[in-house]
Each structure stands twice: as C-alpha cells, then as structure tokens.
Amino acid sequence: MAIKNIAILNGRLVDPLAGTDRLADLFLSEGRIVGVGQAPAGFVAEDTLDASGLVVCPGLVDLAARLREPGFEYKATLPTEMAAAVAGGVTSIVCPPDTDPPLDEPGLVTMLRQRAKAHDLARLYPVGALTAGLKGREITEMAQLREAGCVAFSQGDVPIADLQVLYRAMQYAATFDFSLRLRPEEASLVNDGVAHDGEYASRLGLTGIPVVAETIAIAQIVQLMHATGCRVHLARLSSGEGVAMVRAAKRDGLPLTCDVDINHIHLTDVDIGYFNSQYRFDPPLRSGRDRDAIVAGLVDGTIDAICSDHSPVDDDGKLVPFAEAERGATGLELLLPLTLAWAERAGVALPQALAKVTCVPATFLGFQAGLAVGNRADLTLFDPEATWRVTPETLRSQGKNTPFLGHELKGRVRHTLVKGKRVFSA
C-alpha cells in the first residue's frame, strides 16, 4: 500500500516563495504539505526522513530539458532522463517540441504524456510546436494542443523566418491567452556561425554569430508583442544587450519573461580553448562582459529563471571538429549545483537563488511552488555542502557530455519527492 503520510524532520526549510530560510519539520499527506513546524492533529507518519544538515526546498522546475523522445532514442530515452531529473532534484520538466516528429499534433502530446506517466518520476510539461513540423509556415492547432496538455508554444531552436507567420501566430495565441516561448535569434544573421562573433572566434577562425542576431530578434518580438498583446517568454538569453532590452521592455509593462541556461551563467567564449566541442552551444557562449550582464540580470530580476537546457548528446556528436559538433550538453543533474555556484559567487541568498529554479518557473506553468500548507509535496532535499565530481559514471543521464565534466561541484541531492512520494534517495 502506498505511503500516505511522511514526516521530514530537522530540515532547513528554504521556501523561495515566502522568502524564508529556517529550521523546521515538514509534514506531508496525500501529495500535499499538511503541516509546517508541527504536525496536524491526528497525523501519524508512515515514513520519516531525517533531514538534518539538508536543505528542504520545493522540487526544481526546469523550463527546458530535451528528453529526446520521440525520435532520438539513441541519444536518450524517457526512463533514463526521468531518472536523471529526479536525481538532480528536478520534479517538473518542461520539454521543448523539437522531437522527431515535432510535438505539433495533440495525439503526439497525449502519447508522450502517457509514456511519461508509465515512468512515474518527475512531472512532464510538454511545449507544443508553434507551427506544423516547426517549419514556420502554418500555425498548429494550439487550442487542441493546449487541451492535450501543452503549457506553451514554441519553435524550439528553429526560428520563424517569415515575420507574417510569427505575427499571426502571436495574434492567434493572444486570442486564447496562450504564452509563447521564443528563442530570440535572427537566422539570417547566424548563417553558418558557430561561436560568439568576437576576438576569440576570430583567433580560432570560427565563424561568428554576432550579438545583433539576438537583439534584432528581441526587437521584432517586442514590437509584435505591442501589436498583438501576446505573452512571450524568451528562452536562453546570451548577450548583455539582450538583457538590457528585456529590462526596458519589462519597464514598459510588457508581459515578457525570460530565462538563461546554466552554461551561460558560468562560461564564456574563451572557455572553448583549443576547439573543445563541449563548449558548442546555441546561442553561443559570449564574452565575459555578456556573462557578467546575465548574472546582473539574474540578480536584479530582469532574468526570471534558470533552466538546464538539458540536451543529451552522444560522443559521436562531439568527437568531430567544433563547427560540426552537435550543440548542447547534459544538464538536469547540474541545474541545482550550478545554480548554487552562481548564488555563492554572486552573493545571493538561498531563497532568492532557488526562486529562479522553483517558484518563479512554476508560476509560468500555473502552480505554486512553496513550502506552505496546501502546496504540492514535490520536494528536493539536498546537502548544500556535499561536493561531488561530474563524471560519466556519476551522471544518470544518457547524455554524458558537458563542459563541467571533471569539475567538483557543491550541492548533492539526497531525496526527491514527487506528489508526496519518494522517487529518489541517495
């Protein structure tokens, strides 16, 4: 029989929603938090977790993680990536539609969600394709995709070349108050670029992707938001100018939100070193100044959330010349430690830092991630002081490639609970 009542004792409760950080016990029942500090009357714990020395926080919400199903099962599968998610303390996964076939039909979304349920670990939130086949020509049946469970609509990393289509898509989405997740990038300015257009790419002879490829796209999206009233979330900013434009648009009151991925918080173009393809990302890693502006944007709230941009890539995709390498890195298990590392370096308190990966992204999905009575019992318990080395063996994801291989990171997940059930313990 399933365990209904769990007591988490002696933990350091960090509630990013309330902005609190204190020692207290937590009591869960039937998938919800039913008591903080003291158990409700008549509560009998069937399972007890000793959380001494551990931080107890809402489960992490990852706004971008590719699970590679359907279509790319040789890179990763739902069971492996779900296991990686909960091992990383991620309890809610938003997956982009750039699968094969793309998530452009309600049936595909239903199938994916069914399959995810069969591996009942983390919660899955699919993002529907904005256009059929992500081809940028015909908009999808957004309302039906929404009914099938899509939380937003996106082109993945495939930009829409035709602004007329984007304009109509935003009008249509605004009709139903759907949110679009767009990665701001003007494809014609990327062309065959593979690295930040700066001194380092010039030195290495790598074709550059200029910052204007991002800022021009943001400018277009902002203008179209003014024209349509559509809500937009910008995925994975890479440049300081981009952050400044979002800051200005937010000041103007536009319903604009954005995120950045864990790699761009920590790395810059010079980290590519001698053509190390682990550092091949879209958008590219930019200059130190851009990285600093991203960190500042996180601190001042311009950037709402941090995502892992989890993209499992096998060795064949990386053991090729830099420009031919597949972009992306594994990230589900690094989201927490790399967020903690940012917080430590930037001097950000734990509740504020964890907000970027818990309660803020949760609001985009329409739920509250906090530690108050009534909140979901999706919880992550981690040791903030425990260090671990990132190696292919310590990663549960099928994707073993990341620039952080060999790095010693702080923050190790000990228990993960989803819907009040323990889904991971170490």
Add this chain to the structure above:
Amino acid sequence: MYNPQLNQQGELIHLLTTEGLPRRILNQVLDRAAEFVAQGAEGNKKFNHLAGRSVFNLFFENSTRTRTTFEIAAKRLSADVINLNIQASSTAKGETLLDTIHNLEAMGADLFVVRHAQSGAAHLIAEHVQPGIAVVNAGDGRHAHPTQALLDMYTIRHYKGDFTNLRVAIVGDILHSRVARSQIHALTTLGCPEVRVIAPKTLLPTGIESLGVHVHHDMREGLKDVDVVAMLRLQNERMSGAYLPSTQEYFKHYGLTPEKLALARPDAIVMHPGPMNRGVEIDSAVADGDRAVILPQVTFGIAVRMAVMNIVAENQARR
C-alpha cells in the same frame, strides 16, 4: 598554459598553429630549413631523416600545390608517402574523421599532414592520435596554415635579415584567411614591430586588433613605407555577393598595382601564397616584377616543410 603542440620538455611534437609557439621554435624551424636550402645549393637533395617512416598526406579539402610540396619534402627526407584525397565531408553519412585517422594509424602511419575545411580539425586529430604520431596542419578552415606562414617568415628573413625593424602589410581577405592569422602570430612572435592588415570592413574579422595588428581600410595609407607586402588570395566565392560587389571594384581599391607598390619602401618585397588571381588582387606587372618573391617562396616552402617534418618526427621518436 597547456600547449598541445609541445611535449613536456617544450619541444615541437605537432605543428598545428604558429600561435603560442615560442620564438626559439620558430627560429629552430627556420634554421633547419636554411640548412636544407644550403645543402640543396650544394646539390644534395636527398636525406634519410625519415627513412622507413610513413607520411600520410590527408587532404579533406582540395589542394594541389600544398599537397605536392609536402609530398616532395617528405620524399626528399626518404619517407614513404601516401596521398589520400578524402573529399567526402566527415558529417556525411559514413566514417567519421577520427574513424579515418584510427584506420590509418592501424596501417602504420608515423606522420599525418592534414588539410581540412573545418577550423580545429588538426587539433582534434592531434588530441586523439596514438602517442608517437606527429600531426602537421596543412590548413584548417580559417584558423591556421602554419607551414605557409613559416615559409613566409623564411622568405622575409632571407631578404630582410631580421624582423625587429620591419613594417609588414597583409592585404586582402583577412576574414577567411588561415594564412593571415598564422602570419600575424609568427610575425609578432618574431619581434616584428608593426604588422598592418589592409582590407574592407567586410573582409576583416571582429576584434582583429587584439592580435596586435594595425587596421587599415585605405590601401595607399596602409602600404606607406612598408618593407613587406603579403598579399592574400581572394576566393572565387567571395568575389561577388554580400562581401564584395565585384572583382573590378576590389582590384581598384585593394589590388596591388605598381602605382600602389610605389608607396612602400623602395626595397619592399611582395609575397603571395598562391595561386594568384591576376587582375583581382594583384597586377601582372607586380606579380612578374622584380619585387615579387613569389617563386622563391615556393622553393623555400619545400625546405621549410622538410624542416618541420624532420623536427616533429625527431621529437616524437625521442619520447
């Protein structure tokens, strides 16, 4: 900083780029090349430094001239030379670049001469070859063409004696040029006090100044009082389109004519890595004139490639 071209003793074991190579190694190559040139002048063309070794010329990108000079250089050192032209891109379905390399290793390769369209390909190979096998970069994407730069340095030293009081202008498509990048690093390392690059803005890489060069857009201004003019080849696909409107307009502004060359020092030399586009980047009167050292460059190129292969093979063998 870790340098994949050097062993722990600081000796050259691969030649991938001129960037980050200490001056003593550049001079070592030039000095060794000078010995081969001197021997050649005495009629000694054949040496046995690489006898019993297998040199694989691995050309993933078309080249006749560079491949031929490497082949001649290896044969003069008595190596067994195997030429492979692999036109299929490694991203096409089939064997990956490293699969190809590992297969050739199994056939007993001692030295790979590699040309590839992607920047960094030679680094990737050097990183993954078995210990004891040397890699010489014969051009990777836009990144580096170190033997070309070294033969250019040899040529400059031959005609000018020293680098420390020279002004050198590199003219043309710097953006796409691996030759220019390798020349710049070699020149600055060898102590050349003023390296200029001359090009329209469309053909200059972002932040090129960070490599220690002065940027000129006006060729007349850029050529003033230079001792060396290093011309670059303009690739056909760049001659019209978004980079440049036409070869005529390019020639008018950036083609080397006798009239523009007159602005340089009277004893200035003119180099070109070949093959030349006459009437596009260079006027025939200059190309065939007495200031051009384009054919000596080719001759020196063989000696420089002999020197490079000799040195890396020697250092690999001494492991």
